[in-house]
Amino acid sequence: xxxxxLSERRETAAPAIxxxxxxxxxxxxxxxxxxxxxxxxxxxxxIIGENGAGKSTLMSILYGFYKADRGEIFIKGRKTEIPDSxxxxxxxxxxxxxHFKLVENFxxxxxxxxxxxxxxxxxxxxxxxxxxxxxxxxxxxxxxxPDAVIEEIGVGxxxxxxxxxxxxxxxxxLILDEPTGVLTPAEADQLFRVLGRLRAEGKTIILITHKxxxxxxxxxTVSVMRRGEMTATVKTAETSPEQLAELMVxxxxxxxxxxxxxxxxxxxxxxxNLRVVxxxxxxxxxxxSLNVRAGEILGIAGVAGNGQSExxxxxxxxxxxxxxxxxxxxxMDPGADGKARRAMGxxxxxxxxxxxxxxxxxxAWENVAFGYHDDARYRSGMFMNNRALRxxxxxKMERFDVRPPDPxxxxxxxxxxxxxxxxxxxxxxxxxxxxxxxxPTRGVDIGAIEFIHKQIVxxxxxxxxxxLVSVELDEILSLSDRIAVMxxxxxMGERLPGQTDETELGLLMAxxxxxxx
Amino acid sequence: MDFLTILQILxxxxxxxxxxxxxxLAGLYSERAGIFDIGxxxxxxxxxxxxxxxxxxxxSVWLGLLAGxxxxxxxxxxxxxxxxxxxxxQLISGVAINFLASGLTVLVAQDWFAQGGRTPSLGGDARFxxxxxxxxxxxxxxxxxxxxxxxxxxxxxILVYLAVAAVPATWWVLYRTRFGxxxxxxxxxxxxxxxxxxxxxxxxxxxxxxxxxLCGIAGAYxxxxxxxxxxxEMTAGRGFIALAALIFxxxxxxxxxxxCLLFGVLQAIALRYQNIRLGEITIPVQVxxxxxxxxxxxxxxxxxxxxxxxxAGGEPYVKER
Numbered sequence: 001x002x003x004x005x006l007s008e009r010r011e012t013a014a015p016a017i018x019x020x021x022x023x024x025x026x027x028x029x030x031x032x033x034x035x036x037x038x039x040x041x042x043x044x045x046x047i048i049g050e051n052g053a054g055k056s057t058l059m060s061i062l063y064g065f066y067k068a069d070r071g072e073i074f075i076k077g078r079k080t081e082i083p084d085s086x087x088x089x090x091x092x093x094x095x096x097x098x099h100f101k102l103v104e105n106f107x108x109x110x111x112x113x114x115x116x117x118x119x120x121x122x123x124x125x126x127x128x129x130x131x132x133x134x135x136x137x138x139x140x141x142x143x144x145x146p147d148a149v150i151e152e153i154g155v156g157x158x159x160x161x162x163x164x165x166x167x168x169x170x171x172x173x174l175i176l177d178e179p180t181g182v183l184t185p186a187e188a189d190q191l192f193r194v195l196g197r198l199r200a201e202g203k204t205i206i207l208i209t210h211k212x213x214x215x216x217x218x219x220x221t222v223s224v225m226r227r228g229e230m231t232a233t234v235k236t237a238e239t240s241p242e243q244l245a246e247l248m249v250x251x252x253x254x255x256x257x258x259x260x261x262x263x264x265x266x267x268x269x270x271x272x273n274l275r276v277v278x279x280x281x282x283x284x285x286x287x288x289s290l291n292v293r294a295g296e297i298l299g300i301a302g303v304a305g306n307g308q309s310e311x312x313x314x315x316x317x318x319x320x321x322x323x324x325x326x327x328x329x330x331x332m333d334p335g336a337d338g339k340a341r342r343a344m345g346x347x348x349x350x351x352x353x354x355x356x357x358x359x360x361x362x363x364a365w366e367n368v369a370f371g372y373h374d375d376a377r378y379r380s381g382m383f384m385n386n387r388a389l390r391x392x393x394x395x396k397m398e399r400f401d402v403r404p405p406d407p408x409x410x411x412x413x414x415x416x417x418x419x420x421x422x423x424x425x426x427x428x429x430x431x432x433x434x435x436x437x438x439x440p441t442r443g444v445d446i447g448a449i450e451f452i453h454k455q456i457v458x459x460x461x462x463x464x465x466x467x468l469v470s471v472e473l474d475e476i477l478s479l480s481d482r483i484a485v486m487x488x489x490x491x492m493g494e495r496l497p498g499q500t501d502e503t504e505l506g507l508l509m510a511x512x513x514x515x516x517x
Numbered sequence: 518m519d520f521l522t523i524l525q526i527l528x529x530x531x532x533x534x535x536x537x538x539x540x541x542l543a544g545l546y547s548e549r550a551g552i553f554d555i556g557x558x559x560x561x562x563x564x565x566x567x568x569x570x571x572x573x574x575x576x577s578v579w580l581g582l583l584a585g586x587x588x589x590x591x592x593x594x595x596x597x598x599x600x601x602x603x604x605x606x607q608l609i610s611g612v613a614i615n616f617l618a619s620g621l622t623v624l625v626a627q628d629w630f631a632q633g634g635r636t637p638s639l640g641g642d643a644r645f646x647x648x649x650x651x652x653x654x655x656x657x658x659x660x661x662x663x664x665x666x667x668x669x670x671x672x673x674x675i676l677v678y679l680a681v682a683a684v685p686a687t688w689w690v691l692y693r694t695r696f697g698x699x700x701x702x703x704x705x706x707x708x709x710x711x712x713x714x715x716x717x718x719x720x721x722x723x724x725x726x727x728x729x730x731l732c733g734i735a736g737a738y739x740x741x742x743x744x745x746x747x748x749x750e751m752t753a754g755r756g757f758i759a760l761a762a763l764i765f766x767x768x769x770x771x772x773x774x775x776x777c778l779l780f781g782v783l784q785a786i787a788l789r790y791q792n793i794r795l796g797e798i799t800i801p802v803q804v805x806x807x808x809x810x811x812x813x814x815x816x817x818x819x820x821x822x823x824x825x826x827x828x829a830g831g832e833p834y835v836k837e838r
Contacts, residue, residue, distance in 0.1 A: 089714045102706065103701075103705045104706065104828070106702065110702075111709070114698060114713050115699070115714050115715045117698070
């Protein structure tokens with residue numbers, strides 16, 4: 001008896017996960033270099049780092065997606081080989097990926113049992129999963145309808161299904177990769193409550209995120225990764241967001257955008273009763289009216305998929321809508337005509353730089369020409385003046401600190417932040433009267449975020465109007481001079497950044513009326 | 518048109534629909550697992566040749582059937598190797614298989630039998646013959662039910678009954694078994710299957726193997742049951758019509774059966790009414806022969822509505838970073 005309790009005590013004292021000297025290279029790129037961490041059971045451990053710092057690679061090694069070149073993994077003190085996901089699952093590791101791994105046209109129940117069925121026939125597995133689901137629901141407050149089809153439920157619910165999948169497989173260690181990226185603030189709070197309950201039940205949680213606020217809010221310990229290395233592991237209570245940011249980037253970073261109060265002038269863009277119907281016949285924008293004045297940034301907040309993208313696309317001339325658009329008092333045709341928009345002085349940094357902003361296989365200098373390739377400055381007679389274009393690109397790259405500053409490099413070979421800088425440079429340097437910006441810092445590292453924000457503010461200070469669409473509330477709050485919140489194709493309300501907070505905006509984003517908010 | 522004529526056309530429809538149905542179900546397994554297969558045609562052709570050849574040489578239609586299945590499964594394995602293991606383009610691999618089968622069957626047939634790319638005519642035990650179901654003769658006299666049973670339901674070769682039985686069997690496998698759940702999942706989102714700890718490669722190879730098995734039976738049926746021997750290009754686009762039926766059926770087994778029967782009826786009508794006289798004009802036989810193919814295009818273009826293919830179909834699975 002005594003022996004059993006002793007060994008039990010030793011078990012609980014061992015870390016739930018211990019990684020020793022993990023290294024992994026993809027060709028010449030060293031994604032992970034000699035990484036060691038210990039995560040104690042019953043804690044939430046945060047891993048923070050910029051894009052490409054190697055967080056996801058490390059977790060993929062832990063989940064058996066990749067094999068480490070060197071290093072050892074210990075689960076509950078026992079050395080464990082994890083050659084594939086099956087091994088990870090049997091070692092008690094569950095993973096909630098950033099992009100959910102769900103079968104969209106299956107029901108919740110089918111997704112949960114997939115790969116964890118009992119026997120060759122489905123009937124028994126389904127019945128068993130159904131009873132167990134009720135129990136898990138009660139235990140952790142994770143309620144979802146087991147017969148709902150995945151594509152018909154919201155992302156918050158889909159994420160619960162992912163967590164339930166892991167719990168159904170008896171996971172003791174739960175890894176969540178950027179779990180709040182797609183959630184409203186209210187849904188994120190709910191998620192954190194669930195994580196808190198899981199921790200109280202003795203589960204170990206690893207939270208991968210680039211959001212400092214989340215780290216500070218929920219984790220017990222935090223590790224910082226930079227360029228494939230673990231730069232520090234600290235107790236959350238003993239650190240600060242500023243210190244973590246510095247550890248991530250390797251230099252001091254300004255977390256707040258430094259900007260003078262706006263001096264708004266005359267309206268540049270006026271939109272009246274704009275309606276947009278998409279390809280499937282669904283009305284995505286349901287009668288929006290707004291205006292953006294010279295020298296101000298109007299931020300449009302909202303959870304992805306509430307019509308902001310369509311609004312931006314119509315304004316940028318990528319899609320046609322119905323309604324009245326006026327640019328500096330002049331009426332614009334709401335049809336899809338990007339060229340006409342550019343002629344009116346509108347520049348557009350689209351939401352998805354890889355699909356809409358750049359052609360990934362083309363050289364940087366070719367990408368810099370897009371949309372402006374007919375301009376006199378890039379032309380000589382009926383031919384393009386490629387030399388002028390390349391020189392211009394090199395100059396832009398220098399001004400916008402694009403690394404490496406090589407016009408001949410294909411767009412796909414730049415990091416996300418540098419790709420975005422190329423797009424932003426191309427659009428901002430047209431000196432537009434109106435800049436449309438969608439998700440300017442999605443998948444962009446902190447250092448580049450700071451730079452891009454500065455450029456947008458500088459353009460505002462030079463007297464341009466800026467319409468900013470972002471799903472990152474932090475970004476909206478710190479950059480905007482005025483905030484409009486969109487929900488279900490409508491504007492739920494307008495607020496001033498100094499006079500509102502995330503809670504109020506979060507309620508508006510979730511469709512609560514002004515009165516309730 | 519009298520009752521007996523209708524029965525005869527329907528009877529012929531069933532015979533003509535059988536290879537389509539087997540090939541269609543073959544495609545269903547493969548495509549539901551995310552492997553597009555336009556090589557159904559080539560696999561059927563190879564199976565038709567080898568089963569007829571082996572049946573002619575050995576005198577046993579059963580050995581012929583096995584040989585046909587083997588030929589089809591070898592080509593399936595090739596498709597699997599190209600598209601699953603080496604993550605090649607599934608359309609190109611399928612086209613290659615069609616060309617390979619088309620050329621190789623005639624070449625080998627000429628080499629073995631020297632009859633201009635045919636196999637010798639099959640007879641006796643080297644051919645599948647019709648089974649007379651119990652009481653068919655006894656019931657033949659009963660009005661309506663009797664002829665329907667004796668003419669339409671009874672008297673087909675065993676492969677016809679096998680094809681019909683494969684429909685509910687496929688439904689049951691897809692929707693009631695663990696294998697079916699995983700098969701459907703791997704065609705929709707292989708990443709979900711992979712992260713659940715199941716082998717994507719293993720599942721897809723299993724699906725492709727089933728596809729080869731069914732295509733093999735379809736091909737053997739063509740040369741040893743529907744006709745008595747192999748002739749050049751005898752599949753005549755049936756693999757593609759089966760694919761059309763699969764899309765028409767939106768990748769579901771029961772609907773696949775109805776779609777194949779529809780195409781079977783079209784072929785039967787074309788076969789029976791070779792020269793239709795409309796007043797003074799005689800519609801040439803070529804028009805009637807082309808009719809099933811023309812209607813295939815019309816049906817696919819106009820009546821299918823929105824057919825949503827398995828979402829991961831056609832794309833090799835590569836683990837993302």
